[in-house]
Amino acid sequence: MDHQAPEAPLLQLDRLNSYYGPVQVHFDLSLSVPAGQIVCLLGGNASGKSTTMKAILGLTRPHSGTVRFAGQPITGLPTPEIVRRGISSVPEARRLFPAMTVQENLLMGAYIRSDARAIGQDLDRVLERFPRLRERLRQRAGTLSGGEQQMVAMARALMGRPRLICMDEPTMGLSPLFVERVLDLIQEINRDGVSVFMVEQNASLALRIAHFAYVLQSGLIVLSGPPGRMLSDARIRDAYLGGEPGL
Numbered sequence: 753m754d755h756q757a758p759e760a761p762l763l764q765l766d767r768l769n770s771y772y773g774p775v776q777v778h779f780d781l782s783l784s785v786p787a788g789q790i791v792c793l794l795g796g797n798a799s800g801k802s803t804t805m806k807a808i809l810g811l812t813r814p815h816s817g818t819v820r821f822a823g824q825p826i827t828g829l830p831t832p833e834i835v836r837r838g839i840s841s842v843p844e845a846r847r848l849f850p851a852m853t854v855q856e857n858l859l860m861g862a863y864i865r866s867d868a869r870a871i872g873q874d875l876d877r878v879l880e881r882f883p884r885l886r887e888r889l890r891q892r893a894g895t896l897s898g899g900e901q902q903m904v905a906m907a908r909a910l911m912g913r914p915r916l917i918c919m920d921e922p923t924m925g926l927s928p929l930f931v932e933r934v935l936d937l938i939q940e941i942n943r944d945g946v947s948v949f950m951v952e953q954n955a956s957l958a959l960r961i962a963h964f965a966y967v968l969q970s971g972l973i974v975l976s977g978p979p980g981r982m983l984s985d986a987r988i989r990d991a992y993l994g995g996e997p998g999l
């Protein structure tokens with residue numbers, strides 16, 4: 753490792769090569785999430801962002817390379833074991849159980865645990881952060897608005913008491929008001945000590961809250977750095993971030 757941080761990162765992906773059948777999706781993908789930070793993976797459609805999340809969570813197994821969490825290799829472990837070690841996810845399109853109530857969905861986030869009293873306390877603690885959900889505990893999740901469903905997905909992820917939350921396009925399809933709320937919540941969760949790995953297509957939104965960002969293009973990391981540097985370089989904006997004038 754040529755630039756080893758003084759303290760080992762919480763999450764480290766080291767030269768992952770992932771395939772779907774014969775099609776290669778990641779090419780020597782390496783990245784890391786230091787403890788306590790919000791790290792963002794940017795990239796356009798089909799660049800391999802969601803596959804990165806799946807590789808971290810054990811939902812796809814890379815052909816080669818290593819995923820390390822808290823210093824331990826977790827590549828190839830079953831997903832429940834990875835969750836037990838402290839990683840939870842807010843997947844693409846939220847993936848709630850639409851016919852179940854909000855409360856039932858939230859309790860699914862603690863399914864690996866059996867300490868009923870602590871789970872009840874955690875539900876209370878999580879609902880303090882999401883008061884809107886407390887009023888809707890008995891409502892079927894499928895009848896919530898998109899923004900409310902995103903909140904259920906985030907609250908459910910927190911029920912597992914994670915050290916790291918992986919989020920796949922958390923602001924996708926939300927109204928501007930809910931986008932702001934979700935970005936605020938991500939920062940609040942991070943301030944509570946949870947590290948965040950966030951996948952986003954919307955660079956201008958993600959760079960507002962990230963401590964560090966990577967840009968993925970066709971399965972290759974083509975750029976990485978702190979948001980300030982990416983935003984201040986017009987060539988980078990034009991080449992990799994869509995040259996959005998709002999950036």
Ligand SMILES: Nc1ncnc2c1ncn2[C@@H]1O[C@H](COP(=O)(O)OP(=O)(O)OP(=O)(O)O)[C@@H](O)[C@H]1O
Pocket residue numbers: 772773777795796797798799800801802803804953
């Ligand atoms: N289960 C699968 N089987 C075969 N190919 C897949 C599978 N899942 C993803 N792919 C392919 O892998 C590539 C990367 O997909 P991935 O979902 O990781 O991209 P993404 O960056 O998340 O895209 P988007 O921004 O559209 O969500 C795409 O070309 C996709 O078609």
Ligand SMILES: [Mg+2]
Pocket residue numbers: 801802803844920
């Ligand atoms: Mg995706």
